[in-house]
Amino acid sequence: MTAASATATKPAAADPMGGRIQAAIERAIQRNIKGLEYIASSAPVMGATPKDLIHSRGTLNLYHYRPLAEEIYRVPLLLVMATTNKGYIFDLAPGQSLVEYLLQRGYDVYVMDWNAPRADEKHLSLETYVLDFIPDCVSRVQAESGEEDVTLVGYCMGGVLSVMYAALNADGPIKNLACFTTPIDYEHMTMFKRWSDRNYFEVDRLVDTLGNIPGELIFTSFEMLRPATRIAGQVQLWENIWNDDYVKSYRMFDRWSTDTLPLAGEYFRQTTKELMWENSLFTGKLTLNGKRVEMGNIKVPVFHAVAQHDHIVPYDAAKPLIASVGTDDKKEIVLKGGHVSVVAGPNAVKRLWPALDQWLGERSV
Amino acid sequence: MAEQQSPPDPAAAFRELVSQWEKGINEFAGRAMNSDEFSRAMNKATTTSTTMQQQLGELIGRYLTTLNLPSRAEMINIGERLQTIETSLHRISTQLEKISGGAVNSPGAGPPRTKRPPSAEQKGVAS
Numbered sequence: 259m260t261a262a263s264a265t266a267t268k269p270a271a272a273d274p275m276g277g278r279i280q281a282a283i284e285r286a287i288q289r290n291i292k293g294l295e296y297i298a299s300s301a302p303v304m305g306a307t308p309k310d311l312i313h314s315r316g317t318l319n320l321y322h323y324r325p326l327a328e329e330i331y332r333v334p335l336l337l338v339m340a341t342t343n344k345g346y347i348f349d350l351a352p353g354q355s356l357v358e359y360l361l362q363r364g365y366d367v368y369v370m371d372w373n374a375p376r377a378d379e380k381h382l383s384l385e386t387y388v389l390d391f392i393p394d395c396v397s398r399v400q401a402e403s404g405e406e407d408v409t410l411v412g413y414c415m416g417g418v419l420s421v422m423y424a425a426l427n428a429d430g431p432i433k434n435l436a437c438f439t440t441p442i443d444y445e446h447m448t449m450f451k452r453w454s455d456r457n458y459f460e461v462d463r464l465v466d467t468l469g470n471i472p473g474e475l476i477f478t479s480f481e482m483l484r485p486a487t488r489i490a491g492q493v494q495l496w497e498n499i500w501n502d503d504y505v506k507s508y509r510m511f512d513r514w515s516t517d518t519l520p521l522a523g524e525y526f527r528q529t530t531k532e533l534m535w536e537n538s539l540f541t542g543k544l545t546l547n548g549k550r551v552e553m554g555n556i557k558v559p560v561f562h563a564v565a566q567h568d569h570i571v572p573y574d575a576a577k578p579l580i581a582s583v584g585t586d587d588k589k590e591i592v593l594k595g596g597h598v599s600v601v602a603g604p605n606a607v608k609r610l611w612p613a614l615d616q617w618l619g620e621r622s623v
Numbered sequence: 624m625a626e627q628q629s630p631p632d633p634a635a636a637f638r639e640l641v642s643q644w645e646k647g648i649n650e651f652a653g654r655a656m657n658s659d660e661f662s663r664a665m666n667k668a669t670t671t672s673t674t675m676q677q678q679l680g681e682l683i684g685r686y687l688t689t690l691n692l693p694s695r696a697e698m699i700n701i702g703e704r705l706q707t708i709e710t711s712l713h714r715i716s717t718q719l720e721k722i723s724g725g726a727v728n729s730p731g732a733g734p735p736r737t738k739r740p741p742s743a744e745q746k747g748v749a750s
Contacts, residue, residue, distance in 0.1 A: 282634065314710055325734050332736040364738040376703045405736070452657050458666040467673050482656065486648035493641050619740035
């Protein structure tokens with residue numbers, strides 16, 4: 259907290275009411291000053307932990323973060339970002355970066371991140387992501403690290419893709435699979451399922467008309483899940499604008515959530531039909547290039563972190579992962595927080611990150 | 624003796640009000656949107672809007688052609704070709720680094736992979 263904000267919160271001990279009025283006035287002044295600063299200032303810098311881009315192919319970027327520990331675990335981690343958003347949610351700012359935390363705890367960290375798919379990438383499909391992008395990155399991580407084993411860590415749809423890959427590659431080289439808020443049973447994605455009702459939602463027409471699905475459309479559908487939350491957030495921002503830490507945090511999360519990526523048309527068509535309409539990952543009927551994706555084939559240790567108040571992936575949609583995998587070494591943790599705050603922010607620092615470190619550490623040697 | 628009542632805090636009351644408003648609106652909207660009628664209306668609006676967008680795009684494209692100006696699609700196409708060239712350049716520079724023995728891509732380069740989890744280290748100390 260800055261000197262200004264500290265002054266603004268200091269109550270006058272002798273007269274509580276007087277102190278409160280004084281603090282309110284000082285905060286009002288600070289709001290005006292900071293409000294002007296907010297408008298004039300540039301966006302916060304995110305994703306600044308030193309890294310090397312080791313592979314780039316259209317929508318796919320593979321980064322290798324530079325180690326921060328003198329000694330690292332044998333097994334490298336490959337984080338798979340959700341296809342709807344940018345990967346800097348894993349690396350918001352120093353002290354609020356999952357990547358930085360993992361590096362400091364002695365992990366060798368790689369991240370699969372996404373650019374907006376280009377118009378000529380509208381044909382990218384689930385097969386491209388699961389049978390091409392992930393194996394390509396896994397083999398590059400193996401080559402770069404000199405290690406055969408790799409741990410996959412997937413967030414949301416990144417988790418879904420990781421689950422599919424792990425199910426189709428039961429013989430390796432995956433050492434462990436960790437997922438955050440990963441939807442498996444789409445029957446419980448209530449609102450998305452309702453909006454994409456096959457009786458009304460003309461997915462073929464939409465994809466055939468647009469090619470790729472615009473990020474604005476994806477963003478709007480997320481926003482519609484809680485239509486008042488953005489306005490309430492802005493009111494809270496105004497109230498807390500004297501507090502530099504609050505403003506910084508708000509701006510980081512706001513920028514990330516509005517930085518929604520378009521989705522490749524074919525990939526969107528398939529996820530709508532296969533996952534949302536047929537629920538075929540959960541029922542075990544999903545096939546990619548003729549191979550059936552059976553979660554029971556996953557024999558490596560599995561960790562799943564889910565959020566208690568997740569409005570995007572409700573707990574019931576995420577719960578079946580642990581029940582469906584074919585390993586005894588599996589762990590689910592239900593954490594306080596929402597879809598994003600479970601992975602990044604003060605709650606994640608206290609809850610998810612230490613739990614993940616403890617689970618991974620024992621399985622990364 | 625009764626506890627001394629703290630004076631009312633208008634800021635806290637305001638926060639509570641905003642929180643209740645947010646919760647109420649979200650619940651109401653959630654109920655309203657979780658219906659066949661909403662789903663039908665929303666998808667009709669989306670389809671209409673995308674069709675209009677496409678038709679408008681085609682119309683503007685024809686107009687720009689008349690003016691001998693590039694359309695957005697053509698600019699995107701040029702951008703994509705530039706990106707492809709950048710990707711190729713990156714691939715070439717990576718290969719060059721490898722050939723010249725650059726440390727970045729040397730397999731296994733970096734700190735030793737000997738770290739043990741804290742639990743294993745504690746066991747080691749105990750024994």
